[in-house]
Amino acid sequence: MSGATTLSLRKASKVYAGATILQSIDLDVQEGEFISLLGPSGCGKTTTLNIIAGFVRPDEGEVLIGGQCVNDVPPYQRNLGMVFQGHALFPHLTCFDNVAFGLRMRNLDEATIRARVAQALDLVRLNGFDERFPRQLSGGQQQRVGLARALVIEPRVLLLDEPLSNLDAKLRRAMQSELRAIHTKTGTTMIYVTHDQEEALTLSDRVAVMNAGRIEQLDTPEGIYRHPRTRFVADFIGSSAFLRGEVGEKRSDSILVRIGEAGYVAVPHYHQIAQGSAVHLGIRSDQIRIDTGATASSPELSLQGRIVDRAFAGSVSHITIELTDRQTIVVHLSNPPDDAIPGAAVHLGGAVANWMVLP
Amino acid sequence: MKLSVIPLLAWITYAIIVVPIIMVLGASFTETRFITFPPAGFTLDWYSAxxxxxxxxxxxxxxxxVALASVLISVCLGTAAALYLSRPRAFLRGLLSSFFxxxxxxxxxxxxxxxxxAFTQWHLINWYGLVIAHVILTLPYIVRxxxxxxxxxDQSIERAASILGASPFRVFWLITLPLIRPGVLAGATFAFLISxxxxxxxVFISTPGSAPLPVVLFNRMQWLAEPSVAAAAAxxxxxxxxxxLILEQRFSIYRSMFR
Structure with missing residues (x-):
């Protein structure tokens, strides 16, 4: 990574038939970076990609590639690569001709085309498939041809629009690691659209979590996971429990937040919250600990409640707990104690550092 | 032997289609000076006649x-119209598409x-008028x-070509046109037959001196039913x-017309 900005969006907005699809998106993608646009369907991630590609014109704002505004540059002059959800191979052309298409559009000589197509097919491990037609390939092979076709032109940025969502789970994981390897090998800047959080977290250098036409948070996968800045991000990434409380005593190393009659929670001291104000707290469902003993075994287990449900879900069990102040949270435990059954009274809580304060 | 109704109905249907053709073919071989079936005797004289x-x-x-000229014009206009109508935001898209x-x-x-x-006023009761009329007749088949x-x-196929560097003209010529070629060929074939x-x-747009073959045959059958008419029809x-048969073998045109 050289640190240079390859692509930027400046206050890009889009309205379709009165509905706001994108609200003033700002994004800077560094050279060689793998960045994911992650969000539920309808959040504007695909529109963002189409604006970068030039298929959709932003109503306001600019797209900059290498510092130059490309708003008026048509897609075929942007020198970008794109991999589509439905792979979009040319059905009447062979693998070779599919991959060669972009090179032919650049009027390269046949010998160069031959060499570069062979290299690209080699990169996606499809050598020897030159003369096959797309309909003669499996779904995974078709998507690899799509990848080779987009990479062979050495694009400024490679755009990937949910490229793996049509593949089954096993193949998807194999393709993820292959994509990761190709990114390392080629160093191509990639923008990856997905609604699959695990995919985004595994693949990306940075993740932009989108919701309702905005970027809610742009951070490293770990930053997104550990320090979500909004309730939407905390809820969308991983599984979290949320509580309402009132800010109480501030100590040197923590702030106490009172959760009604259920007890209190200690959150990190650096949060800017005023004493007496109402706040929302969040914590990862798998970072809550419980204790069924008569007294709390640790000062962290400072909340009280009663188990109302216990459900087995494979690697973890989902334990639903009603706190004494009637708020309900769901805890994921890999080894729940045997006596953690509906009706049992419990102490629960989590480490200070694991509590998130959300707006 | 088990009697099944469906095959029986199918054979009746085939017969209804084929019998008139057999009658025309048969009548063209008759030695008589008038059309008759079954033919009396066998001669190829009516073909030379x-x-x-x-x-x-x-x-x-x-x-x-007329058929070639009108099909050529219809294919160009009809393909353009269909390409426009297939866009999501085409003017009166739903109405016009369902019309076609x-x-x-x-x-x-x-x-x-x-x-x-109209054509009488514009002096178009001639070859050009016939071509225009047949374009009107055949256009819907091409558009359809x-x-x-x-x-x-898949719309993203054209987008893929575009982002790979193909200008709109090249996208059309290298990608869109090859993909719709079976449809264009099927439409052209049906348009040709209809024309x-x-x-x-x-019959309205031609003069007794210069009329297309079906009109000539129609007139002959009314006034002079010689077996040469049957020979021409055959x-x-x-x-x-x-x-x-050749087009179906090569391009499966029926499938692209009616799938």
Missing amino acids: AIADRALMGGLWLSTT LAPLNVPSVMTAFALLL SVLVSLAGQ FNNVPVS LTIVATITVM
């Missing part, structure tokens, strides 16, 4: 040139009457078949069926 008949051959030539996709049920005699009124083949296309066999419109039937 038909080929020597200047009115029949003139009609055949006129029908062929629905069976065409304006009686062609009415169309012909309207054209006669191209729309059907466009409906099965070549049309009587109700052609020739065109055989030619048509041969062309259709």
Whole structure:
């Protein structure tokens, strides 16, 4: 990574038939970076990609590639690569001709085309498939041809629009690691659209979590996971429990937040919250600990409640707990104690550092 | 033996289609001076008579040139119209598409009457008038078949070509056109047959001296029912069926018309 900005969006907005699809998106993608646009369907991630590609014109704002505004540059002059959800191979052309298409559009000589197509097919491990037609390939092979076709032109940025969502789970994981390897090998800047959080977290250098036409948070996968800045991000990434409380005593190393009659929670001291104000707290469902003993075994287990449900879900069990102040949270435990059954009274809580304060 | 109704009905249907053709073919071999079936005797004289008949051959030539010219024009206009109508935000898209996709049920005699009124004033009761009339007749078939083949296309295929560096013209020429070619061919074939066999419109827009083949045959059958008429009809039937079989073999045109 050289640190240079390859692509930027400046206050890009889009309205379709009165509905706001994108609200003033700002994004800077560094050279060689793998960045994911992650969000539920309808959040504007695909529109963002189409604006970068030039298929959709932003109503306001600019797209900059290498510092130059490309708003008026048509897609075929942007020198970008794109991999589509439905792979979009040319059905009447062979693998070779599919991959060669972009090179032919650049009027390269046949010998160069031959060499570069062979290299690209080699990169996606499809050598020897030159003369096959797309309909003669499996779904995974078709998507690899799509990848080779987009990479062979050495694009400024490679755009990937949910490229793996049509593949089954096993193949998807194999393709993820292959994509990761190709990114390392080629160093191509990639923008990856997905609604699959695990995919985004595994693949990306940075993740932009989108919701309702905005970027809610742009951070490293770990930053997104550990320090979500909004309730939407905390809820969308991983599984979290949320509580309402009132800010109480501030100590040197923590702030106490009172959760009604259920007890209190200690959150990190650096949060800017005023004493007496109402706040929302969040914590990862798998970072809550419980204790069924008569007294709390640790000062962290400072909340009280009663188990109302216990459900087995494979690697973890989902334990639903009603706190004494009637708020309900769901805890994921890999080894729940045997006596953690509906009706049992419990102490629960989590480490200070694991509590998130959300707006 | 078990008697099943469906195959029986199927055979009756085939017979209804095939029997008239067999009758025309049979009648063309008769030795009598009038059309009769079964034929009395066997001769090929009526075929040489038909080929020597200047009115029949003139009609055949006129029908062929009108059909070729009108199909060429229809293919260009109809393909363009279908490409436009397939866009999500085309003007009156739903209305126009269903108009073209629905069976065409304006009686062609009415169309012909309207054209006669207009073309008489514009001095178009000639070859050009026939071509224009046949373009009007055949256009919906082209639009229909191209729309059907466009409906099965993934829009992102054209986008893929575009982002790989193909200008809109190259996208159309290298990607869109090859993908809709079966639809264009199927439409063109049906358009040709519709033009070549049309009587109700052609009969209004032609003069007794220069009429397309079906009109000549129609007139002859009313006044002079010689077996040479059957011979001319037999020739065109055989030619048509041969062309259709070849096109079907090569391009499966029926599938792209009716899938």
